[in-house]
Amino acid sequence: MTTAVTGTVDESATAVRADGLGKRYGAKWVLRGCAFELPAGRVAALVGANGAGKTTLMSVLKGLLNADEGTVRTAGRVAFVAQEKPVYRRFTAAEMLEVGKRLNLVWDQDRAVRWLERFEIPLTRPCGKLSGGQQAQVAFALAIGARPTVLMLDEPLANLDPLARREVTAELLAEVEETGMTVLLSTHVVAELAGVADYLLLLAGGRLLAGGDVDELLTRHASYAGPTADAPPVAGAVVQARHTGTQSTFLVELPGGQSRPAVAEPWVQRPVTLEEYVLAQLAVTRKGHGA
Amino acid sequence: MSATTTSTPVRRRTGIGWGDLAWLTWRQHRWAVVALGGLVVLGSAFSLVMASFSGQADADVPAFFREVIGFTATGRNMVILSTVFGGLVAVFWAAPLLAHEYEQRTYVLAWGQDLSPTRWLAGKVVLLVVPAVALAAGLGAATTVLLRAVNAWVASTRATQQVYLPFGPFGSDAFEAAPLMQAGYALFGFALGLALSAVFRRTLVAMAVTLGVFTVVRLLMANVWRPRFWSPERFVEPFPQPLDELMTAESALQDSLRVGSGFLDAAGNEVRLPICSGETEATYNQCLRESGIVSYYVDHHPVDRLVPFQLFEFALYGLLSAGLLVLAFGLVRRAYRL
Numbered sequence: 001m002t003t004a005v006t007g008t009v010d011e012s013a014t015a016v017r018a019d020g021l022g023k024r025y026g027a028k029w030v031l032r033g034c035a036f037e038l039p040a041g042r043v044a045a046l047v048g049a050n051g052a053g054k055t056t057l058m059s060v061l062k063g064l065l066n067a068d069e070g071t072v073r074t075a076g077r078v079a080f081v082a083q084e085k086p087v088y089r090r091f092t093a094a095e096m097l098e099v100g101k102r103l104n105l106v107w108d109q110d111r112a113v114r115w116l117e118r119f120e121i122p123l124t125r126p127c128g129k130l131s132g133g134q135q136a137q138v139a140f141a142l143a144i145g146a147r148p149t150v151l152m153l154d155e156p157l158a159n160l161d162p163l164a165r166r167e168v169t170a171e172l173l174a175e176v177e178e179t180g181m182t183v184l185l186s187t188h189v190v191a192e193l194a195g196v197a198d199y200l201l202l203l204a205g206g207r208l209l210a211g212g213d214v215d216e217l218l219t220r221h222a223s224y225a226g227p228t229a230d231a232p233p234v235a236g237a238v239v240q241a242r243h244t245g246t247q248s249t250f251l252v253e254l255p256g257g258q259s260r261p262a263v264a265e266p267w268v269q270r271p272v273t274l275e276e277y278v279l280a281q282l283a284v285t286r287k288g289h290g291a
Numbered sequence: 292m293s294a295t296t297t298s299t300p301v302r303r304r305t306g307i308g309w310g311d312l313a314w315l316t317w318r319q320h321r322w323a324v325v326a327l328g329g330l331v332v333l334g335s336a337f338s339l340v341m342a343s344f345s346g347q348a349d350a351d352v353p354a355f356f357r358e359v360i361g362f363t364a365t366g367r368n369m370v371i372l373s374t375v376f377g378g379l380v381a382v383f384w385a386a387p388l389l390a391h392e393y394e395q396r397t398y399v400l401a402w403g404q405d406l407s408p409t410r411w412l413a414g415k416v417v418l419l420v421v422p423a424v425a426l427a428a429g430l431g432a433a434t435t436v437l438l439r440a441v442n443a444w445v446a447s448t449r450a451t452q453q454v455y456l457p458f459g460p461f462g463s464d465a466f467e468a469a470p471l472m473q474a475g476y477a478l479f480g481f482a483l484g485l486a487l488s489a490v491f492r493r494t495l496v497a498m499a500v501t502l503g504v505f506t507v508v509r510l511l512m513a514n515v516w517r518p519r520f521w522s523p524e525r526f527v528e529p530f531p532q533p534l535d536e537l538m539t540a541e542s543a544l545q546d547s548l549r550v551g552s553g554f555l556d557a558a559g560n561e562v563r564l565p566i567c568s569g570e571t572e573a574t575y576n577q578c579l580r581e582s583g584i585v586s587y588y589v590d591h592h593p594v595d596r597l598v599p600f601q602l603f604e605f606a607l608y609g610l611l612s613a614g615l616l617v618l619a620f621g622l623v624r625r626a627y628r629l
Contacts, residue, residue, distance in 0.1 A: 082399040103310035103404035108301040
């Protein structure tokens, strides 16, 4: 699972590096030309519509699937929790931790047990008798206990209740803080990302649409609303234009290094939220770039 | 809450040992192993107890064993157990091994830790094949001891010189109960179940197809290929001759594997038996002579070929097993890199 990092990658700075990554099933490419560098110690969100290739990308990054082209380099050990949060149904939670202890080179029993205790998962009950959410917690505990350098979670919050979602993300952030690991989590629920992810990888149709530091992305973009118009009142690339009745809204990527320029009435300028940015990007790919 | 300090140190090591794989294998397969292992140990112990009575006079054998259990019945039951043992290993140990992991998606979990899929598979294969082969050989040895004891007991209870023994050396019962053969069938069964498990990725489908293929291969090997391993020897007697004399002569073949018989003319060509409706033996024989029949033949493998045949069949199953294991490992490795 450990991919050697060559001299060109600064191990301390880059957790995952992908170059021209491609994967196909038969003739259909589900992933093509993916290239990115994920800095270490970040919580990165891998966002995309259903079928965008998120799971495939993660499986390739983890080494569970062979890429058909391109290369992956990961610094250190990678733990992966699949979307189904698989656990052995006849094993108790404690026995699942024993699996982690015995099949990993590094194991932090306390950390794994603490995670289960935090979420009140009974250690002695077979996993098959736990709820879906509780099974997910067992799968998380196993991954956390392995003390990975990179933790990959595929749709981690999918079968958790709203409170558990918030708690899990808080705990994950605390683990990142404490251990310095890098987290890559995939989701198609964009609203969950605010305050969690500080790095974004946006995937659409098997291609990487956008990526980078969330703060940087958001400062580079702004939203302008005003009377119906063909173009926004400022210079920059229009990511999305919407026209409703007498109003036009533009999501604009500002020219490099520029802060949000003030605009005259009746135009209103405001910053873009992560959710708006992601939805705009995804909407554009769905309509095609001509929209 | 999470900023608590760690009380036990983080464990770091350089390799995952056999003990760890043994723990996992036992934890996942213990009921299958205990059930089949228990059956074999119990059956084998019983066989040995029965066999120990064979030299004794009827009166000395406890009534329970003599009348309730019975020698021949025990022999037949043990033959059944040893006939199906390889199939049970195939269906219940090997066929679910990969298919169940694929079905429950737990292969992502098992192969997502610090060991490669092939290392995981190699661990499971070794840790299950060794006990399977050991159990098979033990079962084969106990069954062989019992079948010999039953033969001896039958021989001792009949006064006549020529006794047709229930478990002849080339009979499929005794031939296949030999420890070497049992080991071969168990190995083949495991390899077959594992390969089909990797091919189908569905537990019930893998189990059903394994059962079918295992049965067909065993039947074809025993009934079609085994008699043709080598070309048979031909035993020839003048014909017609009095039937009891013919039978006496033929009793020399009692331990052989007979593969065919018929009639020959003076030139040694095989002749079909004509339709003769002789009123007396003399007219019947006259009819045979008129159609050119001068001798009767039996094609057979003499008993001194027994061990070479067993070795040859074991080698065939060994080769099949090796091929199937290569297939299983190849399928696991194809989708998942090391």
